[in-house]
Amino acid sequence: xxxxxxxxxxxxxxxxxxxxxxxxxxxxxxxxxxxxxxxxxxxxxxxxxxxxxxxxxxxxxxxxxxxxxxxxxxxxxxxxxxxxxxxxxxxxxxxxxxxxxxxxxxxxxxxxxxxxxxxxxxxxxxxxxxxxxxxxxxxxxxxxxxxxxxxxxxxxxxxxxxxxxxxxxxxxxxxxxxxxxxxxxxxxxxxxxxxxxxxxxxxxxxxxxxxxxxxxxxxxxxxxxxxxxxxxxxxxxxxxxxx
Amino acid sequence: xxxxxxxxxxxxxxxxxxxxxxxxxxxxxxxxxxxxxxxxxxxxxxxxxxxxxxxxxxxxxxxxxxxxxxxxxxxxxxxxxxxxxxxxxxxxxxxxxxxxxxxxxxxxxxxxxxxxxxxxxxxxxxxxxxxxxxxxxxxxxxxxxxxxxxxxxxxxxxxxxxxxxxxxxxxxxxxxxxxxxxxxxxxxxxxxxxxxxxxxxxxxxxxxxxxxxxxxxxxxxxxxxxxxxxxxxxxxxxxxxxxxxxxxxxxxxxxxxxxxxxxxxxxxxxxxxxxxxxxxxxxxxxxxxxxxxxxxxxxxxxxxxxxxxxxxxxxxxxxxxxxxxxxxxxxxxxxxxxxxxxxxxxxxxxxxxxxxxxxxxxxxxxxxxxxxxxxxxxxxxxxxxxxxxxxxxxxxxxxxxxxxxxxxxxxxxxxxxxxxxxxxxxxxxxxxxxxxxxxxxxxxxxxxxxxxxxxxxxxxxxxxxxxxxxxxxxxxxxxxxxxxxxxxxxxxxxxxxxxxxxxxxxxxxxxxxxxxxxxxxxxxxxxxxxxxxxxxxxxxxxxxxxxxxxxxxxxxxxxxxxxxxxxxxxxxxxxxxxxxxxxxxxxxxxxxxxxxxxxxxxxxxxxxxxxxxxxxxxxxxxxxxxxxxxxxxxxxxxxxxxxxxxxxxxxxxxxxxxxxxxxxxxxxxxxxxxxxxxxxxxxxxxxx
Numbered sequence: 001x002x003x004x005x006x007x008x009x010x011x012x013x014x015x016x017x018x019x020x021x022x023x024x025x026x027x028x029x030x031x032x033x034x035x036x037x038x039x040x041x042x043x044x045x046x047x048x049x050x051x052x053x054x055x056x057x058x059x060x061x062x063x064x065x066x067x068x069x070x071x072x073x074x075x076x077x078x079x080x081x082x083x084x085x086x087x088x089x090x091x092x093x094x095x096x097x098x099x100x101x102x103x104x105x106x107x108x109x110x111x112x113x114x115x116x117x118x119x120x121x122x123x124x125x126x127x128x129x130x131x132x133x134x135x136x137x138x139x140x141x142x143x144x145x146x147x148x149x150x151x152x153x154x155x156x157x158x159x160x161x162x163x164x165x166x167x168x169x170x171x172x173x174x175x176x177x178x179x180x181x182x183x184x185x186x187x188x189x190x191x192x193x194x195x196x197x198x199x200x201x202x203x204x205x206x207x208x209x210x211x212x213x214x215x216x217x218x219x220x221x222x223x224x225x226x227x228x229x230x231x232x233x234x235x236x237x238x239x240x241x242x243x
Numbered sequence: 244x245x246x247x248x249x250x251x252x253x254x255x256x257x258x259x260x261x262x263x264x265x266x267x268x269x270x271x272x273x274x275x276x277x278x279x280x281x282x283x284x285x286x287x288x289x290x291x292x293x294x295x296x297x298x299x300x301x302x303x304x305x306x307x308x309x310x311x312x313x314x315x316x317x318x319x320x321x322x323x324x325x326x327x328x329x330x331x332x333x334x335x336x337x338x339x340x341x342x343x344x345x346x347x348x349x350x351x352x353x354x355x356x357x358x359x360x361x362x363x364x365x366x367x368x369x370x371x372x373x374x375x376x377x378x379x380x381x382x383x384x385x386x387x388x389x390x391x392x393x394x395x396x397x398x399x400x401x402x403x404x405x406x407x408x409x410x411x412x413x414x415x416x417x418x419x420x421x422x423x424x425x426x427x428x429x430x431x432x433x434x435x436x437x438x439x440x441x442x443x444x445x446x447x448x449x450x451x452x453x454x455x456x457x458x459x460x461x462x463x464x465x466x467x468x469x470x471x472x473x474x475x476x477x478x479x480x481x482x483x484x485x486x487x488x489x490x491x492x493x494x495x496x497x498x499x500x501x502x503x504x505x506x507x508x509x510x511x512x513x514x515x516x517x518x519x520x521x522x523x524x525x526x527x528x529x530x531x532x533x534x535x536x537x538x539x540x541x542x543x544x545x546x547x548x549x550x551x552x553x554x555x556x557x558x559x560x561x562x563x564x565x566x567x568x569x570x571x572x573x574x575x576x577x578x579x580x581x582x583x584x585x586x587x588x589x590x591x592x593x594x595x596x597x598x599x600x601x602x603x604x605x606x607x608x609x610x611x612x613x614x615x616x617x618x619x620x621x622x623x624x625x626x627x628x629x630x631x632x633x634x635x636x637x638x639x640x641x642x643x644x645x646x647x648x649x650x651x652x653x654x655x656x657x658x659x660x661x662x663x664x665x666x667x668x669x670x671x672x673x674x675x676x677x678x679x680x681x682x683x684x685x686x687x688x689x690x691x692x693x694x695x696x697x698x699x700x701x702x703x704x705x706x707x708x709x710x711x712x713x714x715x716x717x718x719x720x721x722x723x724x725x726x727x728x729x730x731x732x733x734x735x736x737x738x739x740x741x742x743x744x745x746x747x748x749x750x751x752x753x754x755x756x757x758x759x760x761x762x763x764x765x766x767x768x769x770x771x772x773x774x775x776x777x778x779x780x781x782x783x784x785x786x787x788x789x790x791x792x793x794x795x796x797x798x799x800x801x802x803x804x805x806x807x808x809x810x811x812x813x814x815x816x817x818x819x820x821x822x823x824x825x826x827x828x829x830x831x832x833x834x835x836x837x838x839x840x841x842x843x844x845x846x847x848x849x850x851x852x853x854x855x856x857x858x859x860x861x862x863x864x865x866x867x868x869x870x871x872x873x874x875x876x877x878x879x880x881x882x883x884x885x886x887x888x889x890x891x892x893x894x895x896x897x898x899x900x901x902x903x904x905x906x907x908x909x910x911x912x913x914x915x916x917x918x919x920x921x922x923x924x925x926x927x928x929x930x931x
Contacts, residue, residue: 009885010888010889013889028727028729028768029729032731032767032768033729033730033731035767038767038769039769040766040769040843041767043843044846047847047849048850048888048889050850051846051886051891052891055890066727127737
């Protein structure tokens with residue numbers, strides 16, 4: 001899941017303080033699940049903006065909505081239609097950066113602002129506590145490391161660890177609360193009886209599949225000819241062009 | 244869609260009174276609305292508030308946790324505290340139909356049918372043989388159980404629909420059934436079981452042997468006949484108990500009830516037996532009468548033989564005796580209370596078919612008798628039963644008659660009942676806090692037997708509110724809007740009762756949910772709401788309050804106060820108190836646990852233009868919902884922090900915990916909050 005966090009409301013207020021009609025759009029996907037931008041957060045942010053504008057005696061209309069997911073063109077298009085039909089001055093999106101970017105390509109003259117900070121790909125290790133477990137590097141090595149990712153969980157992203165900075169307790173030298181990724185890998189390899197892997201050197205990686213190769217794309221062989229599956233608009237041509 | 248299920252209290256009530264909803268209305272101080280719920284199901288609610296055997300309480304799911312909610316006492320509280328409203332409200336028939344229905348008998352089944360048919364628009368005339376209406380409620384029920392004024396309350400209400408009542412008219416004697424049939428489009432026979440059955444044993448015609456119903460009638464009408472010091476009552480049912488307890492009250496020295504059935508098999512209700520024993524009545528079980536012993540044709544005693552078994556293998560009444568095991572009881576009088584039978588006097592010279600046993604030929608599927616257009620209901624066709632069962636049959640036959648008169652066809656009656664949600668699963672009820680049932684003290688047995696006054700008092704308001712709030716509001720809890728649900732698992736993790744689970748979306752099994760609303764308040768997708776109480780519905784009330792107060796030109800600061808409903812001890816606080824607060828610019832919104840308030844709910848009044856928000860919770864340790872207070876506190880803290888971030892004073896949200904009761908602490912809290920708000924607005928000068 002993409003973990004995000006609602007921005008400080010003061011920051012959001014700064015983004016939108018000069019507009020008269022604002023559409024706040026939440027996202028029913030990851031942003032809802034991590035309590036950052038779901039239907040309920042939309043109401044909270046909307047109420048806070050109303051309170052702030054009331055204090056300034058400014059008449060600002062705030063419209064609330066929540067897309068099922070902002071990262072699908074059918075759902076995103078509905079938001080665009082609504083924004084245009086309502087004639088809003090600006091959109092505040094409470095989706096992760098994907099949603100904001102995606103809508104931005106479709107909105108024409110209407111500006112869009114992010115209401116959340118997009119953080120990482122993570123899992124809920126306990127209620128309300130998420131940990132980053134994947135970096136989305138595009139060339140998964142987990143089969144070599146017992147399912148524990150060296151790119152994400154080793155602070156240095158070493159492919160052949162550990163370095164010399166592991167403490168006796170198996171923590172990383174950068175801080176006692178950070179697990180050493182390679183200590184975790186070794187523990188796991190022992191558990192599954194694959195310690196022999198540790199002696200083999202993992203060759204240098206081709207990082208072009210990660211951020212180093214520019215914005216990434218993924219196309220699967222799912223091409224459809226139906227009306228509903230037609231590409232939505234010329235504006236997004238560059239977004240859609242395959243790798 | 245799955246069939247709607249109901250809690251067992253509703254399913255087990257013959258008329259399916261919506262028990263939870265009237266308990267909730269009481270809890271909110273809306274006694275009139277509670278009365279309407281009661282009367283919709285049962286026009287004899289006043290009567291049933293006294294004498295109902297309350298099968299609802301046997302079904303109550305709270306019984307597994309501590310003890311059942313005292314639903315009958317709550318019902319009694321409602322009817323006794325809404326009399327003025329009941330008398331002054333006006334009910335209008337749905338239509339004016341030019342059809343006439345005659346009803347013979349003014350007991351609960353006849354008058355319930357009269358009520359329903361009059362509401363439907365028929366012209367109803369009720370014929371009653373006695374001088375006053377009510378049937379057995381008037382003529383047989385001892386007044387210590389049911390004062391006649393209580394019966395009149397219900398009857399008056401029914402008559403106010405324009406039902407014509409003709410008392411002192413005996414059909415079959417003063418006018419014939421055929422004459423009635425000519426003048427009416429349909430007839431309902433609801434004459435009950437008006438005659439006591441007698442016994443066929445030697446000596447039964449001795450002087451001093453009496454039948455139960457005529458005796459109870461003489462007692463009810465205030466001219467009881469003298470029975471002597473030692474009285475033997477034959478019978479083990481409720482009528483026998485009524486007789487025995489009446490006799491004790493009239494000064495007999497020794498009263499013995501002799502029942503054919505064993506103690507376990509006795510048909511009388513347990514509470515009645517218990518109270519009879521307390522009043523010094525002796526009960527002898529498993530004995531059947533053998534012969535009445537007389538001296539100069541006057542009763543001297545009665546012999547009983549041992550009853551070995553009452554029912555045969557097929558559970559049919561078929562008593563077996565040990566003739567050698569004989570017992571003699573001395574007696575000045577003997578009272579026969581072994582059951583009633585139909586008085587067929589009304590059918591004199593009619594073509595109505597009867598069965599060999601002296602009963603009417605009756606088709607229970609159509610509720611019709613052998614002549615088209617003549618229907619039957621109540622004990623006359625169904626045999627002995629409780630008042631509430633007679634009411635149920637009255638409702639059913641009204642439907643049957645209405646259908647017949649509108650279509651010319653017979654309606655196939657189906658008493659369909661929704662499925663019950665069953666008992667509370669063990670893993671849930673163990674997590675529910677116990678709340679002691681509110682019991683009222685009865686007069687002692689020594690006091691009771693001095694007369695025919697009632698010995699049970701009604702609840703005080705505080706008691707009724709406390710008891711009503713024990714209701715678990717079964718099936719009024721959370722439901723999920725699947726289209727919004729993100730399956731985030733928050734509800735599963737946060738529910739204090741372990742109710743929620745997530746499959747494709749969240750699922751809230753209604754047999755487990757306790758309606759605390761925590762999941763709804765904390766749902767990030769706003770996908771959960773409660774079936775009965777929805778915080779979202781408060782918005783329009785707040786808007787209306789702000790608009791209205793501003794229109795009146797009031798400049799003072801307006802406060803919205805969310806307060807825990809459960810902390811009030813009088814409805815005055817909820818109703819008049821609310822009006823008084825409005826005068827001071829405070830909108831009081833009582834909530835069945837303020838833990839239901841979400842973060843947007845807390846901010847919404849300020850966003851709508853209120854000056855501040857006050858939340859008054861319960862004292863905490865006694866909250867029905869474990870953990871609700873700390874979660875609410877977290878939301879309040881968050882709301883205050885967010886306000887600070889937009890340079891709005893966090894003091895605009897005030898949080899209080901009730902001390903003792905709403906009546907003791909709320910006003911003081913609100914005064915402080917109000918003063919604080921006024922200071923922050925600079926409306927009050929600092930007077931040192």
